[in-house]
Amino acid sequence: MPPSILFRITRCVATLAFVAGFLTSPVVRGEDAPVASRKELIYARKFGTALTLDVIQPPKPNGYGVVYMVSGGYFSGHDGIDGALKNGLLAPFLSRGYTVFAVVHGSQPRFVIPEITEDVHRAVRFIRHHASEYGVKPDAFGVFGASAGGHLSLTLGTQGGPGKADAKDPIDRESSAVQAVAAFFPPTDYLSWRQPGDDAVGVGVLAAFKPAFGARSDTAESRAVYGREISPIQFIRPEMPATLIIHGDADKLVPIYQAERFFKRCEEIGVKAPLKLVRREGKDHGWLGIEKDVVLFADWFDANLRHVKE
Numbered sequence: 001m002p003p004s005i006l007f008r009i010t011r012c013v014a015t016l017a018f019v020a021g022f023l024t025s026p027v028v029r030g031e032d033a034p035v036a037s038r039k040e041l042i043y044a045r046k047f048g049t050a051l052t053l054d055v056i057q058p059p060k061p062n063g064y065g066v067v068y069m070v071s072g073g074y075f076s077g078h079d080g081i082d083g084a085l086k087n088g089l090l091a092p093f094l095s096r097g098y099t100v101f102a103v104v105h106g107s108q109p110r111f112v113i114p115e116i117t118e119d120v121h122r123a124v125r126f127i128r129h130h131a132s133e134y135g136v137k138p139d140a141f142g143v144f145g146a147s148a149g150g151h152l153s154l155t156l157g158t159q160g161g162p163g164k165a166d167a168k169d170p171i172d173r174e175s176s177a178v179q180a181v182a183a184f185f186p187p188t189d190y191l192s193w194r195q196p197g198d199d200a201v202g203v204g205v206l207a208a209f210k211p212a213f214g215a216r217s218d219t220a221e222s223r224a225v226y227g228r229e230i231s232p233i234q235f236i237r238p239e240m241p242a243t244l245i246i247h248g249d250a251d252k253l254v255p256i257y258q259a260e261r262f263f264k265r266c267e268e269i270g271v272k273a274p275l276k277l278v279r280r281e282g283k284d285h286g287w288l289g290i291e292k293d294v295v296l297f298a299d300w301f302d303a304n305l306r307h308v309k310e
Helices: 001-020 078-086 111-131 148-157 203-213 219-231 257-269 288-304
Strands: 037-046 049-057 065-070 099-104 141-146 180-184 240-250 275-280
Touching: 037 111, 037 240, 049 078, 049 111, 065 078, 065 148, 078 257, 099 111, 111 141, 111 148, 111 203, 111 219, 141 148, 148 180, 148 203, 148 240, 148 275, 180 288, 240 257, 257 275, 275 288
Parallel strands: 065 099, 065 141, 141 180, 180 240, 240 275
Antiparallel strands: 037 049, 049 099
């Protein structure tokens, strides 16, 4: 199959997951997002590509920021931000005064998951470095997303941390840590997808997403190492932030086993922060009315983010 056709097919599959997952899913229109200003900023440049985020501020900011992972199938684009605003998916945050930082990362197939995770770490460092300019506290960030965006949110929750003290760029000296996480149906363990030992590192149920995993997913031997590197479950620590996952128990793409396994491991390790799994009976990978569940994300940030002091 010619590469150009394969690319179009892969991108189509990723976009379908993007749609089904959250960003432009068919929802009952929510409340209008009370937006006072929206500004696009470049947070990094990579191989000639500008990586951008939108700063979306409400009329009455509360001084706290939440980072929105604009991602589905590890494809990211500004249409996802437009859709989230149009469908009222950001309204619960904006109506409570949160400043939303909507992050667009480098997309597959040009960039693979480890490169994409570098992007989101950089985005949080950028936001933290410029926090005073946006009127938000630099040590009280929440992060949320769905599907691949949920995976990236958990990646920040489990692996966000100090930058390089000797970095030439002062932004890279900042921490990428977040203080609260909320995610819809996120992948958590690529090496145990539906049961222990079920390999999904670009194979099996995720074979259509192989470009996001890259050449390291070609052999079982390399997948065994690679899968550990990109699975948030491998990086759970007692000090990780408060984490909420909402997951449909009929999800055929990312089984609820992923969320169950993640929280079981959190309990085993002794995570100190609040943890919560909300099951949605009979729901698949995205559902009608999902915007109502975003209110639970805003409640989670109210309870677990706004008490954080600098």
